[in-house]
Amino acid sequence: MFRSMVLTALGVALVAGLVLSAVQALHVSPIIYAAEVFEIAEPEVVAAQSDGHTHSHNEEAWGPADGMERIGYTVLSNVLSAFGFAMILLAGMFVARDKAQLNITWLGGLGWGLAGYLTFFVVPALGLSPEIPSMEAAALEGRQAWWVLAVVATGLAIASLVFLPGMVKVAAVIFVAAPWVVGAPQPEVHGFLHPDAQAVATLEDLQSQFIYATAVANGLFWLTLGGLTAYAAKRFIKA
């Protein structure tokens, strides 16, 4: 069964990842590229050693070249992410079927997709706004930890509402509240540190476009992923 789950998730991920890549290429990536123009290069760290020999410690790490190479790696990353999400959805769908007699249907899959959208995008993004390059943000580790907290808590909140009996459903309130009691890490300075006021205005405009574009792209992605995962699970996984 595990093998057919992996193969099914791969097939689903290929389709959903390509759907995301198309929407992203048209509406999301152009905003990232436009914001990158304003990125201020970090000062190069040059260390002078005692023998007078100097060399740079800040050699740029490998990155894909702009153009097709960069788009190629983005499509690959999208498909891999979609695979990860599909494996989690499949596990959830089969556990719900076996423990709570929740049939797997493509319509139900749209519900799973909506739950995934709320869990992995909407709620984390309410605390940590989708960011364009060059935006000030709190330390990465703190934001990653809060993101994981928001995802786990939202997943548990939705599961409580759907699967717990009667009044016990109110447990969901605790899970909805948890990330906000902890609070998303915020940077000391908000917005953009670019010295040019015109550039800051452009970046702020790009930032609001980016929130809208990612909200739409992720919504389409999750509905596609949820519906397809359920359809493929029913059709290709026998268990």
Next chain:
Amino acid sequence: MTTSTVTNTQASSQALASTSVQMVAAAILGMVVLMGVGFAPMDVAHNAAHDTRHSFAFPCH
């Protein structure tokens, strides 16, 4: 009769346990792949998955 019922029960509970293990394994595999694409701190992983991380609103930079 009794023996076969016991055997069947054992077999089905083993199958159920094995299914549960596979579900947990599937979810863990999914999470590991996501962590790799979305959270791996190495510059190379970050640069390759940069636009994906921004698009999913994973914390980046």
